[in-house]
Amino acid sequence: xxxxxxxxxxxxxxxxxxxxxxxxxxxxxxxxxxxxxxxxxxxxxxxxxxxxxxxxxxxxxxxxxxxxxxxxxxxxxxxxxxxxxxxxxxxxxxxxxxxxxxxxxxxxxxxxxxxxxxxxxxxxxxxxxxxxxxxxxxxxxxxxxxxxxxxxxxxxxxxxxxxxxxxxxxxxxxxxxxxxxxxxxxxxxxxxxxxxxxxxxxxxxxxxxxxxxxxxxxxx
Numbered sequence: 001x002x003x004x005x006x007x008x009x010x011x012x013x014x015x016x017x018x019x020x021x022x023x024x025x026x027x028x029x030x031x032x033x034x035x036x037x038x039x040x041x042x043x044x045x046x047x048x049x050x051x052x053x054x055x056x057x058x059x060x061x062x063x064x065x066x067x068x069x070x071x072x073x074x075x076x077x078x079x080x081x082x083x084x085x086x087x088x089x090x091x092x093x094x095x096x097x098x099x100x101x102x103x104x105x106x107x108x109x110x111x112x113x114x115x116x117x118x119x120x121x122x123x124x125x126x127x128x129x130x131x132x133x134x135x136x137x138x139x140x141x142x143x144x145x146x147x148x149x150x151x152x153x154x155x156x157x158x159x160x161x162x163x164x165x166x167x168x169x170x171x172x173x174x175x176x177x178x179x180x181x182x183x184x185x186x187x188x189x190x191x192x193x194x195x196x197x198x199x200x201x202x203x204x205x206x207x208x209x210x211x212x213x214x215x216x217x218x219x220x
Contacts, residue, residue: 009128013101020101020109021109027088028113031088053139056129056132057129070140074140086103086110102131104129
């Protein structure tokens with residue numbers, strides 16, 4: 001008879017690895033000091049992990065001869081970053097409590113700490129996840145929402161019970177650190193292929209961006 005699945009709960013490592021949550025936060029605090037964007041990237045890693053087949057750490061798995069991992073999926077390649085921060089957390093935990101804390105729980109804790117350390121709320125995390133032994137590049141290619149999806153699209157997708165409580169996670173990580181220009185250019189100049197700016201965007205923002213872009217072009 002298979003073992004019953006244990007429910008997630010706060011304080012899961014209180015006896016097997018009491019300092020686990022303190023260790024995760026300490027590494028995340030150091031990562032924030034070294035590179036502010038790294039904590040946002042870790043938060044995003046957790047979203048990409050949880051959205052595909054649940055929060056099981058599968059996004060961290062490399063390809064094998066028998067499995068295509070999720071790192072090279074269209075939504076992840078040249079996009080996901082800060083795997084090294086997760087490695088640092090794992091290394092610190094292994095030094096304190098070998099073989100105890102799952103990578104799936106590390107991602108969830110690190111994402112919580114990313115929010116708290118950048119001025120957001122703090123909360124108690126339910127732990128006890130098992131690490132996946134498989135990944136799905138196909139699911140990652142086909143399920144992840146577009147980076148241009150608006151709030152309406154995300155809310156609609158969230159209404160699907162399969163993805164409930166997962167789809168609104170990335171909005172917070174996208175408000176930390178820096179964004180690449182191409183991420184907003186379409187809203188400024190070509191919303192939905194219209195050749196016009198997004199009518200919902202603040203006009204002053206677009207004017208300020210245009211002035212900035214022109215000044216940069218003049219300098220270069």
